Amino acid sequence: MTVTVAAATPAHVPQLLTRLEEMDQFYGDTTDGSPEARAGQLRQALFGDPPAGYALAALDGDEVVGLASYSFLCPAVGSPAACTSKSCT
Numbered sequence: 001m002t003v004t005v006a007a008a009t010p011a012h013v014p015q016l017l018t019r020l021e022e023m024d025q026f027y028g029d030t031t032d033g034s035p036e037a038r039a040g041q042l043r044q045a046l047f048g049d050p051p052a053g054y055a056l057a058a059l060d061g062d063e064v065v066g067l068a069s070y071s072f073l074c075p076a077v078g079s080p081a082a083c084t085s086k087s088c089t
Helices: 008-027 035-047
Strands: 003-007 053-062 064-069
Touching: 008 035, 008 053, 008 064
Parallel strands: none
Antiparallel strands: 003 053, 053 064
16 A cells, blocks of 8 residues: 545545544444535535635545545634634644
């Protein structure tokens, strides 16, 4: 296995959702909504204008085998305040 890391693209959304659902199951959480609705939410969050967050995909060939997500909002995605206060540095 040779893993490369690249910025996630809209084409990765279905596989990213699979990885996120696996993580939810591991931690005992359930997924809400239809797969299409979840894909739309993830697509909007990562590729909307402006994006709420970003993702890196760990790829083995064309297969997403892992991911990392991040945002520039403080304290977390969904917060109305951008990271401008000293508490976020």
